[in-house]
Amino acid sequence: MKNFYRDGGLIISVAALVAAAGMLELYVYSQNTRLFWITLPFVVLIAGFAVGKLIQITRRTVQYNARINAELDNKQRMSIYTFPIAAVVTDSLDRIVWCNDMFEQEFPDACEYGTQLSKITDAKPKSFFERDGKVIRYNDKVFRVFARVPDDKDENTELTLLFFRNITEYTALRTEKRLSQPVVMLIMVDGYEELISGSPESEKAHVSVQIDKLLEDFIGETSGILRKIASDRFVAVVEERHIAKMIEGKLAILDKAREIFVNDRVNVTLSIGVGRTGKTLTESEKIAQQALEMALGRGGDQAAIKTESGFEFYGGVSKGIERQAKVRTRIIAHSLLNMADAADKIYIMGHKFSDLDSVGSCVGLTCALRNLGKNAHTVCDRESSLAKELIDLFPAAGETDDPMIISPDAAIEGMTDDTLLIITDTHNPKILENAQLYEQAKKVVVIDHHRRMVNCIENAAIFHHEPYASSASEMVTELLQYFGEAGKLKAYQAECLLAGIMLDTKNFVMRTGVRTFEAAAVLRKMGADTITVKKLFSNSMESYKKKTKIVADAEIYRQCAIAPCDFFAEDMRIIAPQAADELLSIKNVDASFVLYPANEEVSISARSMGLINVQLIMEALGGGGHQTMAGVQLKNCTVEQAKQALCQAIDSYFASNAKPEN
Secondary structure (H helix, E strand, C coil): CHHHHHHHHHHHHCCCHHHHHHHHHHHHHCCCCCHHHHHHHHHHHHHHHHHHHHHHHHHHHHHHHHHHHHHHHHCCCCCCCCCCCCEEEEEECCEEEEEEHHHHHCCCCCCEEEEEEEEEEEEECHHHHHHEEEEEECCCCEEEEEEEECCCCCCCCCEEEEEEECCHHHHHHHHHHHHHHHHEEEEEEHHHHHCCCCCCCHHHHHHHHHHHHHHHHHHCCCCCCCEEECCEEEEEEEEEEHHHHHHCCCCCHHHHCCEEEECCEECCCCEEEEECCCCCCCHHHHHHHHHHHHHHCCCCCEEEEECCCEEEEEEECCCCCCCCHHHHHHHHHHHHHHHHHHCCCEEEEEEEECCCHHHHHHHHHHHHHHHHHCCCCCCCCCCCCCCHHHHHCCCCCCCCCCCCCCCCCHHHHHCCEEEEEEEECCCCCHHHHCCHHHHHCEEEEECCCCCCCCCCCCCCCCCEEEECCCCCCHHHHHHHCCHHHCCCCCCHHHHHHHHHHHHHCCCCCCCCHEEEEEEHHHHHHCCHHHHHHCCCCCCHHHHHHHHHHHHHHCCEEEEEEECCCCCCCCCHHHHHHHHHHHHHCCCCCCCEEEEEEEECCCEEEEEEECCHHHHHHHCCCCECCCCCEEEEEEECCCCCHHHHHHHHHHHHHHCCCCCCCC
């Protein structure tokens, strides 16, 4: 109808123009006959051209509309004009050439002939041919657009028929369903028993009331429910819409919990596991339990949220609460002994480029198992190890018929289905001393103190993981106390464990708890000499000069000392961590990073005094570690590129840990 009025208006306009020209010529004829005969041919020519063009346009329009109507009739076999879904026909230039009544109602501002489809949506027209169409938004409405062509096959024809299905109400209903989805939150007070131990009953009650009030207020801001299932455990069920707000606020309850102190000396921290992707409440509860275990495995004081690609973490700025009770250690020790009894061989290995803690924990456990008469061996690559001084204390293969330390190749040759593999000082399968040995092992035990990573070893029969422990050597020393007489090592064997503890605690300065000193006391009682252990950390003059050069070339960025190195040495993996430790002694430096090239990658050694969680920064780059000690290896990049990536990770860390404004 609009095309009819538009074409009729064009005819009237041309007719009026011709009539006006004729009247003008009559007037010229009455005034000047000679001028009339001069202008007449031009007027006739112009009028004839206008009438001819009008006839041509009208003919094309009639043919075009006839073809459209014919195609629509053949295509749809029904009256699209009264179809209850908005429909429109576009040409090859994505211009609207026809629309039905429903389209005029839905898109009153875009139904004129020749209107570009881009006025409605920026989506590419080809996307409308997809099986499920394309969802677009127009003003406050939502549509799913489907495209059809006259012959059902050729998408390159001149005309395209589009259907706009209004799904606004469906989308709103779907969004409401998603936002009202129940989410399970498991909340645990970190180390609650150790936290309140020794406190008077009035202080215990006061702390308990503060925690209860904090969580009640936190959940009270939502439409969810909260139940206390133990003195240190809570379960909450809230709607998805509130979880999104909590994440936006970076779960501020973690910061508020730290404002609660016990006896004005130790602050309370929470660990939270969120299960938001389950189809049922039971499934969400299982996911929340996995997330809580992940949060606890990373040291607590954080929230873990399971996502499709892994986990998201919030918080994690405080040190873990050290557990005083050793019941779990005793149970682990007895289970380990039972598995050792059933094994024909026992292999114990650590991580790549093994350090004093990795080798020390392996050797200490190997010696104890050998004291029990077990066929135990430490698996270590002597060439790549960073603890050669410690390894040299034990005879190599060829010097004895039954060497304690063997190569990974020798271990693989002797592997059987009944062989027990014990992994210490790591739980990341990507950085094992030998991945093939792990893949062939049927029975695996993990003993590690690093904060738990997403890509951890999941098939371990025993996963002894204590993120609050200072080192793997400390954990092994505690286990040996339940081995009976076999746990009493010789002096030089105990010194291996003490060296591992001293390395990871920076001579009992970092990450040192009561149990750390207890373990050191046990080793000292076995005859371990601190002076002998100190000699294991000695460097050559050349190494010392390299370390001082690294420190001298460092620059400060956001209270972080960054030292990029353009050289590599064989002992660089030892020098870099030592240089990072030295940088922490500089005033106003809370974290240090040493970057150096190694083969075809760039390694970063990160250290901190605890105010900055270097583990989170290294995880952002694909690495991991501890809150105060972490690292990463970046492939296919230069030192300068690695530095830029590190600065971006530091910026992201400070941005994500900034407290939201109230």
